[in-house]
Amino acid sequence: MHIWFLGTGAGRPNKHRNVSSIALQLPEPCCDWWLFDAGEATQHQLMKTPLKLSKLTTIFVTHLHGDHIYGLPGLISTRSFDGGITPLRLIGPRGLRRYIETVFEISGTTLDYELQFIELDEEDGQLVFEDERFTVVASTLIHRVPCFGYRIVEQDQPGKLLVDKLMQLGVAAGPQYGLLKQGHDITLQNGTTIYANEVTAPALPGRIVTILGDTTPSPNALELSIGADLLVHEATFSEGMEEKAHLFGHSTTIEAASTASEAGASILVMTHFSGRYHNEDLPKLEEEAKRLFGGQTVAATDLKCIEIKRRE
Template sequence: MQIWFLGTGAGRPNKQRNVSSIALQLPEPCSNWWLFDAGEATQHQLMNTPLKLSKLDTIFVTHLHGDHIYGLPGLLSTRSFDGGVTPLRMIGPRGLRRYIETVFEISGTTLDYELEYVELGEADGQLAYEDERFSVVASTLIHRVPCFGYRVVEHDQPGRLLADKLKQLGVAPGPQYGLLKQGQDITMQDGTVIYANDVTAPSLPGRVVTILGDTTPCANVLELAMGADLLVHEATFAAGMEEKAHLFGHSTTVEAAKAAAEAGARKLVMTHFSGRYHNENLLQLEEEAQTLFGAATAATDLTCIEIERRT
């Protein structure tokens, strides 16, 4: 599982940073990926990654400020040209559907695939998405417009089959392997029972990734980030600028670090930096956060991070 930072700037793009967008590459055997926000020129940033728009199947939107959604119409249109024909889920605040449909109506845009909308109410801990491998919970944050954070939870995966042990027990590859892999015990022709737990390695623990929209410090940040393997938290301003940050519904580096520490996250990646900070300032911003949380880093555009599984 990998996470790509397509845009790490706040408000407007500059020469070093594009505006907000994050891609989450799902683990094998999945070939699909998810997108969190799509600021202006997100599709341009994607050209610098191996991610294909035809494999994008879900977009999560944190809120409807322009630096998080102005890239959506062009990206959705290009997906048709890139061979995207499968339905695409759009999950986000109320008004998301009206925004997209209005732009497409006025511009005469048509798509070769269906858009499926899920508009979230302003509630905490609501299930935004679930399938056999993942669940995603959304909760409200404190910003100037309705805004959400998302907690992506990968379900634990069955351990691998111990092929050498199965061979010793006389179990030939085939349908019985599949049953054991699913955790079902099998009975051999001679009446011997092979217990699935005896011939499989321990299950693989699922990973937790928390991706927040714009926010000032609040209780739901901690709920969403509790025990996360990776927390993505905005850090629009440097330490000491808390009053200005809160005035505009944002956080500072030390507030992001404090949240990661209190939530027991394994790693913190800060993003959504004000245009007043250049990439040369990121080391200072990292050091501010690391005074409270050692595993803190500042993302730059096109940073790709592997999300390690707990052992």
């Protein structure tokens, strides 16, 4: 599983960074991916990555400010030209559907696939997505407009079969391997019972990824981040600018670090930087956060890709 930062700036693009967009590349074998927000020129950023629009299955929108959604209509339209024929889910605040449908109606845009909208109520802890691999929970944050954070939880994966041990026990390769892999005990023709937990390695723990939209420090931001393997938290301003940050519904580096530390996250990735900061300033912003957060701290740059590893 990898996370790509397509845009790490706040408000408007500049020479150093594009506006907000994050791609979450899901693990094999499916290799599909999800998009979180799409500021303008997001599809231009995607062209610099190996991600294909035809493999995009879900777009999560944190809120409806322009720097998070102005890239959506073009990207959704281009997906038809890139071979996208499967349905595309759009999950986000109320008004998202009206925004997209209005743009497409006025521009006469048609698609070769179905858009499936899920508009969220301003509730906490709502389950917004679930399949056999992942669940996604959304909660409201504190911003100037309705805004959400998302907690992505991967299901634990069965451990590998201990094939050498099975061969020693006289279990031939075949359907019985599948039953044991699924956790079912089996009985051989000679009456011997093979217990699944004795011939499989420990389960692989699922990963937890938390992606927060724009927010000042809030209880929901903390709750969504508990135990996260990777936490994406905005850090629009540097330490000491808390008053200005809160005036516009944002956070500082030290506040992002405080949430990560209290939540017990493993990796903190800060993003959504004000245009006043150049890339040369990012090491200083990292150091501010590191004084409070003991885990790995990263100030994201555009097109940065981070592997999200499983816990031991």
